[in-house]
Amino acid sequence: MSFKKMHNQIFTVGLTGGIGAGKSTVGRVFETLGIPRFDADKYAHKIYSKEDEVREAVVERFGIEVAIIDEEGNASDIDRLKLSAIVFENEKDLEFLNELVHPVVRKGFETWVNRIPSNIPYVIREAAILFESGSEKGCSFVINVSADEVHRIDRVMQRDNWSKKQVVERMNKQLKEHIRIEKSDFVIFNNPEDQILNQVHQIHSKILSHR
Incomplete structure (x- = not known):
């Protein structure tokens, strides 16, 4: 775990994951704990x-x-x-x-985070291309949401009405899963049998202990 203390800004935790992994689902769980979430996508x-x-x-x-x-x-x-x-x-x-788009998103995040009350322990910065855009550099921790490929494909096919071929092609254009995991401080597994609530609560406690 590589804790990075950021100065002159609110404590930020990056949240990322490949298509269909369920990062937004995880992000909403953090919101139930009172943690504000910026959805970059x-x-x-x-x-x-x-x-x-x-x-x-x-x-x-x-x-x-x-x-x-x-x-x-x-x-x-x-x-x-x-x-x-x-x-x-x-x-x-x-x-x-x-x-073209990333600088505008970055500015939007900065505007958003400047409105967050000082008593908030940390915020979630959710982005599919967190690493590719360099946004992880502004995060004290990064969480990657991971799921087996078969479940990711099935989720996207149902959600977006895509063919399996379309989903696989998009996956192949994204950062490889093992690279995201290596670069992250925490990994949340989001397969059907996994309990994401417990995982989120454990990570939340660990983050608070570093505040």
């Missing part, structure tokens, strides 16, 4: 409709086909499914998108 989804410069850069790079057109004929949002189908087929396109 959900925040990123809203950027395209709120940030004109980001939306315009996406349309310029990938074409008007990825835009959602409003009643006035303007590109008011981005179709994330169409965009994902493009960027996950091209490493340079994915890198471009991450470099």
Whole structure:
């Protein structure tokens, strides 16, 4: 366990995991313990409709086909499914998108965390690409949510109505599971037989002991 004490900011714990692992489910459990959670992926989804410069850069790079057109004929949002189908087929396109979106997400987190009351022991920073974006550098601890591949595939197929082939292709584009585990301070196992409540409570207690 590599405890990193961050100065001049609230104690931050990173939460990550591969597609279908169930990191948001785990994040919601932490919320029941009174721990605020910043969902970077959900925040990123809203950027395209709120940030004109980001939306315009996406349309310029990938074409008007990825835009959602409003009643006035303007590109008011981005179709994330169409965009994902493009960027996950091209490493340079994915890198471009991450470099475009991540600074905005980071700024959003900083704004959010500055509003957190000082009596809160720590916050959760949830992100699928926590390591890839370098966001783990601002975290005192990192938790990885892990699950067997068969369960992850089944969850995403049911949740997003994807084919098995689509899920596996997306998994293959993400950071390898063993690398995420090696880089993390804690691992929560989220297979059907696992008790995530007990795991979260144990990790919560360990984090509080380092405050």
